[in-house]
Amino acid sequence: MSEVHTTDVAIIGAGPIGLFSVFQCGMLKMSCHVIDALPATGGQCTALYPEKPLFDIPAAPGINAVDLIERLEKQIEPFKPVIHLNQQVTELEKIDEHWYLSTSSGLKIQAKAVIIAAGTGAFGPNKPPLDSIEQFEGNSVHYMVQKREDFRGQRIVIAGGGDSAVDWALSLADVAAEVYVIHRRDRFRAIPESVAQMKALADEGKIELVIPYQLASLEGEGDKLKTVVVKTLDGDERRIEADHLLSFFGLATKLGPINDWGLDILNGVIKVEPSTCATNIEGIFAVGDIADYPHKLKLILSGFSEAAQAAHAAYLIVNPGQALNFEHSTTSGVPTL
Amino acid sequence: MTTLTFIKPDGEKTTVEATNGATVMEVAKENDMPMLAACGGSLACATCHVIVDEAWYEKSGEVCEAEEDLLDTAHGLTNTSRLCCQMKVSDDVDGMVMTLPPMG
Ligand SMILES: Cc1cc2nc3c(=O)[nH]c(=O)nc-3n(C[C@H](O)[C@H](O)[C@H](O)COP(=O)(O)OP(=O)(O)OC[C@H]3O[C@@H](n4cnc5c(N)ncnc54)[C@H](O)[C@@H]3O)c2cc1C
Ligand code: FES
Numbered sequence: 001m002s003e004v005h006t007t008d009v010a011i012i013g014a015g016p017i018g019l020f021s022v023f024q025c026g027m028l029k030m031s032c033h034v035i036d037a038l039p040a041t042g043g044q045c046t047a048l049y050p051e052k053p054l055f056d057i058p059a060a061p062g063i064n065a066v067d068l069i070e071r072l073e074k075q076i077e078p079f080k081p082v083i084h085l086n087q088q089v090t091e092l093e094k095i096d097e098h099w100y101l102s103t104s105s106g107l108k109i110q111a112k113a114v115i116i117a118a119g120t121g122a123f124g125p126n127k128p129p130l131d132s133i134e135q136f137e138g139n140s141v142h143y144m145v146q147k148r149e150d151f152r153g154q155r156i157v158i159a160g161g162g163d164s165a166v167d168w169a170l171s172l173a174d175v176a177a178e179v180y181v182i183h184r185r186d187r188f189r190a191i192p193e194s195v196a197q198m199k200a201l202a203d204e205g206k207i208e209l210v211i212p213y214q215l216a217s218l219e220g221e222g223d224k225l226k227t228v229v230v231k232t233l234d235g236d237e238r239r240i241e242a243d244h245l246l247s248f249f250g251l252a253t254k255l256g257p258i259n260d261w262g263l264d265i266l267n268g269v270i271k272v273e274p275s276t277c278a279t280n281i282e283g284i285f286a287v288g289d290i291a292d293y294p295h296k297l298k299l300i301l302s303g304f305s306e307a308a309q310a311a312h313a314a315y316l317i318v319n320p321g322q323a324l325n326f327e328h329s330t331t332s333g334v335p336t337l
Numbered sequence: 338m339t340t341l342t343f344i345k346p347d348g349e350k351t352t353v354e355a356t357n358g359a360t361v362m363e364v365a366k367e368n369d370m371p372m373l374a375a376c377g378g379s380l381a382c383a384t385c386h387v388i389v390d391e392a393w394y395e396k397s398g399e400v401c402e403a404e405e406d407l408l409d410t411a412h413g414l415t416n417t418s419r420l421c422c423q424m425k426v427s428d429d430v431d432g433m434v435m436t437l438p439p440m441g
Contacts, residue, residue, distance in 0.1 A: 048381045120375035121381075128412050129439070161409040184414060189406045214414060249410045252384075254376055267366075267372050281440050289377075298377050 003108070005082065007033040008318045009311075010101050010111035012089045012258075015043020016302035017288030018117035019072040024311035025115075026079030029335050030318050033109050034081055037088040039123035042069035044289075047123050047251055057300060059161070069219040078334050082107075086124045090257045092284075094211050098193070099283060116279075116286040117307075118258060120268060126252035128215050133247075138217060140225035141245045151176050157228045157240055158182070158247030159215050166190040168246055169198050169207055179207040181239055182230050213238060218245065221229075222271075266292075276313035277306050283317050285310040339426050343370050343387075344436040355426040361387070361435070362422035371440050378422035380404065383411040387421045390434035397424050397433065413438050 009025050012020045014036035022032045038080065040046050045065035053062045067265070087103040092114065094100075101109045125143030133141055138329045145151075145168055158165050161183040167190070168179050188195045202209045213230035216237065220226040228240045253266055264271040264280040266318060269292035272278060277285045287310050288303035296302070315324050342352045343365055355364040362385045364374045373384035382401055389397050394417040400408075404423045408414060421435065 044381075048376065049379075090361075100426070120373060120384075126410055184409060185405075189409060233414070249412070252382075252410075253373075267369060267371060268375070319390070 001021045004100075004110050005033055005108065006110045007082070008111065009033075010035070010099065010109050010312055011044060011081075011115045011117055013117035013119055013288070013290075014038070014041040014083055014085070015117060015119050015288060016045055016068065016072060016300050017119075017307055018043070018115070019069070019076055020304050021115050021311060022079055023072075023306040024075040024104050024307045025074065025314065026081075026337060027329065027332065027335065028311055028315045028324070029337060030315065031337055032079065032081045032312070033111070034083045035087060035089050035103055035109070036083070036085050036105075037104075037124060038220055039086050041073060041083060041085070042066070043054040043119050043123075045069050073284070079337050084201060088124075088256065092123050092257075092261050094283070111281070112318040115310050115314065116258065116263075116270065116284065116290060117288045117303075117305075118255070118286075119160045119253065119259070119289045120252035121255035121290075123251050123253055125247070125287075126249040128247055128249065130215060130218055130268055132218050132220075136223050136245070137219060140243065141218070141221065142249060143247055145246060148172060148175055149173050151244060154243040155241060156180070156244050156246060157242045158246045158248065160250075161185070161188045161190075162248060162250065163194075164189045164248035166198050168248070170194060170201070173201050173270070174205045178226075178242075179205060179252050180210050180242070180274075182215060182228075184233075185212050187312035189256050210238065210240070215247075216243075269296075274306075275309060277310035280311055286312055304328045339428060339431045341426070341430070341435040342432070343368075343373055344434065346437055346439040352424040356426075357427050359426045361426060362420075364426060364435075365421060370437060372421075372437060373440055374422060374437075379430075380407055380420070380423065383407050383420060385420050385422045386411040386438055387419055387435040388412075388415050388438065389417040389419050390436070391417055393433040393435075394429065396420075396429050400435050 008030035009032045011034040014034045048065040087105040091102040099111045155178040156182045157177045159182045201207045216231040217229045269287040272286050272291045274293040287306040339355045339385035341355050353368045362374050375384045
């Protein structure tokens with residue numbers, strides 16, 4: 001069996017609120033492990049709007065989202081949180097007095113309390129909802145590309161209209177046998193020079209732009225793709241023989257396994273008691289965008305406050321029978337763990 | 338009072354009252370419609386995709402370029418697809434009917 005990490009509090013999600021939960025727990029001398037599906041911390045701030053300024057963070061007017069995350073990381077540094085990236089928490093179960101979390105990479109964490117700061121769910125590729133798509137994943141359907149050489153001599157269908165679609169169309173034009181770009185309209189959301197280059201390659205017949213089409217279905221055997229079926233909005237169908245589909249529709253979030261843990265969830269949010277952020281299951285708290293109560297505001301500001309409420313409530317579970325002395329940070333300073 | 342009708346993925350129809358000036362996404366969320374609207378209306382997620390009944394599409398308002406761009410990342414698009422956080426409730430859309438795609 002793989003090693004089991006032990007900690008006071010396991011935090012699911014390293015978005016701004018998960019990070020600040022580390023701070024609030026740390027001030028109460030509780031250790032934390034944090035898990036996130038993304039390869040970097042920061043949740044929506046990093047994944048969706050890194051360069052946008054936020055104007056409603058107290059005392060940090062106009063701060064860029066990436067800078068906010070950088071400052072939060074600095075603020076929690078003294079508490080030495082262990083942050084596990086690139087993996088999704090897939091299981092959560094209670095055995096005796098402890099919670100056990102398992103991740104998609106096989107990591108196991110034992111914790112006395114759990115704070116769910118999962119936002120709108122784990123970030124991952126925005127997959128087209130085609131029936132058989134998962135069957136081809138790993139072999140013929142790809143959401144990112146590492147090595148261009150892997151596609152030498154192959155017939156490639158690229159779906160999407162953003163930078164990734166355009167950049168890979170340009171890059172693969174030379175090595176692939178055939179490149180088709182499926183997009184629903186003529187306009188691409190990419191650097192104009194790249195779009196112009198792509199259109200020039202199409203004029204030369206090196207690649208084909210299949211516009212205005214959307215993916216309709218995939219056909220093949222086992223995990224080997226044979227045909228990509230595409231359709232126009234008016235129902236005109238085209239069948240493209242292909243070895244690989246590169247699907248580039250950006251990121252999407254999925255709550256996934258969190259739905260199965262017996263929590264009180266409706267439409268992607270978990271009901272909590274706002275004064276403690278306790279969920280319906282003792283020892284599990286929810287904070288940030290995923291926590292819901294009457295008149296909830298999905299703001300970073302509210303999430304920060306929820307992190308403080310949850311940490312104080314979690315203290316009583318992590319340290320049963322021990323008094324919780326309320327102290328201001330000006331009195332306690334930043335405790336070391 | 339303006340009313341809006343949502344048809345859920347399973348075909349169930351719900352007609353709700355809506356306050357003029359609210360976004361259709363806000364109305365859907367208030368009424369617990371099965372819709373993620375993950376980014377809270379900041380035009381960053383496309384999970385508030387609705388299919389507007391053809392008869393109402395013209396009245397549903399202008400589609401700005403940023404909405405068109407984001408629609409590129411929605412699936413199952415139709416000629417009357419909209420991101421409903423960009424649609425405002427007004428007398429013009431009183432009675433509008435929209436279908437909600439599956440939440441994915
Ligand atoms: C374009 C845009 C602009 C915004 N502007 C503002 C603003 O000006 N002011 C403001 O206050 N708010 C703003 N927001 C909202 C703000 O970003 C969110 O409220 C905030 O990110 C919520 O933080 P969070 O930590 O709760 O969740 P998130 O930031 O969503 O982070 C959750 C993290 O949890 C991870 N996760 C989920 N499930 C799992 C799992 N099972 N295993 C592993 N990891 C998991 C996800 O991958 C994600 O990284 C904006 C949002 C957007 C999209
Ligand atoms: S709610 Fe995210 S785009 Fe409308």
